[in-house]
Amino acid sequence: MKKDAAKKKKTAHPVPVMRTAKRAGFCFGVKRAIDITFDIAEKDKRGVFTLGPIIHNPQVIEKLRLKGIFAIGPDDIGGKKIKDLIIRTHGIPKQLYDKISAGGFRVIDATCPFVKKAQHYAKLLKENGYQVVILGDIDHPEVKGLMSYAGEDVMVVNEHSPLEGLRSKVGIIVQTTQPVEALKKVLSRIIERTKEVKVYNTICNSTALRLKETEEMARKADVMVVVGGRNSANTTQLANLCRGLSVRTYHIETASEIRDEWFAGAKKVGITAGASTPDWLIIEVEKRIRDRGGETRNGH
Numbered sequence: 124m125k126k127d128a129a130k131k132k133k134t135a136h137p138v139p140v141m142r143t144a145k146r147a148g149f150c151f152g153v154k155r156a157i158d159i160t161f162d163i164a165e166k167d168k169r170g171v172f173t174l175g176p177i178i179h180n181p182q183v184i185e186k187l188r189l190k191g192i193f194a195i196g197p198d199d200i201g202g203k204k205i206k207d208l209i210i211r212t213h214g215i216p217k218q219l220y221d222k223i224s225a226g227g228f229r230v231i232d233a234t235c236p237f238v239k240k241a242q243h244y245a246k247l248l249k250e251n252g253y254q255v256v257i258l259g260d261i262d263h264p265e266v267k268g269l270m271s272y273a274g275e276d277v278m279v280v281n282e283h284s285p286l287e288g289l290r291s292k293v294g295i296i297v298q299t300t301q302p303v304e305a306l307k308k309v310l311s312r313i314i315e316r317t318k319e320v321k322v323y324n325t326i327c328n329s330t331a332l333r334l335k336e337t338e339e340m341a342r343k344a345d346v347m348v349v350v351g352g353r354n355s356a357n358t359t360q361l362a363n364l365c366r367g368l369s370v371r372t373y374h375i376e377t378a379s380e381i382r383d384e385w386f387a388g389a390k391k392v393g394i395t396a397g398a399s400t401p402d403w404l405i406i407e408v409e410k411r412i413r414d415r416g417g418e419t420r421n422g423h
């Protein structure tokens with residue numbers, strides 16, 4: 124009787140083909156930071172903190188919390204007994220780095236190496252007499268970190284900024300997640316206003332490739348399931364991209380949110396996930412859809 128009920132449920136809304144994006148889930152920098160953090164969690168059971176949430180994914184944060192690792196802000200540092208403090212992928216401003224380095228505890232720098240490189244270029248440009256221009260979002264933690272290496276006359280711009288106050292010798296660096304089209308536009312406008320321009324293209328192509336793959340998948344799918352934290356900007360961006368292509372799109376955090384009726388009449392289902400979504404959450408989603416009648420063509 125139980126078996127019959129399960130069979131009936133499985134075939135209620137059959138999902139013939141399900142594909143998972145190859146680039147779904149952690150990018151290189153996030154995987155590195157998470158590996159470092161869980162590695163420490165295995166060894167040091169007390170006094171381990173991350174400076175801000177290590178990742179925008181509530182399920183991972185909860186796993187860390189159960190291991191005794193909590194996020195704290197810069198203002199909380201004085202009131203805690205800290206053994207290890209982990210810096211997240213976006214990096215932090217130099218002044219804060221110097222302050223915590225003198226705090227008497229171990230600082231573990233999980234800043235993504237690509238972001239570190241951009242910080243290095245900001246410093247180099249400043250030392251060589253360039254006015255540093257950062258293409259990016261002034262409110263983003265990565266940009267705040269970059270600014271701290273770039274000197275007092277740093278400018279943060281987007282493709283529409285008026286560019287007032289540019290000097291004649293300018294060095295450009297880019298927030299790692301910016302699209303290359305934005306760099307091209309800004310560069311062409313800066314060239315018209317200056318005598319010397321040096322450009323370090325510090326864009327990380329992980330985000331662009333993920334978006335491209337998701338778009339290609341969504342164009343062929345009847346339903347897109349996007350997995351990742353609701354507070355994750357890049358996961359939300361993926362979901363919005365799919366919705367913009369008029370595909371039935373569901374942004375979920377865990378497999379438990381999946382509903383049978385989502386797949387009614389669907390022939391192709393695509394699964395993608397943001398850079399802060401761990402593999403185990405993606406695998407659970409695949410399994411849940413498969414259990415409801417889906418067939419995997421290219422598993423994650």
Ligand code: SF4
Binds near residue numbers: 150153237398
């Ligand atoms: S998106 Fe790129 S720059 Fe950002 S953390 Fe991931 S690998 Fe590093």
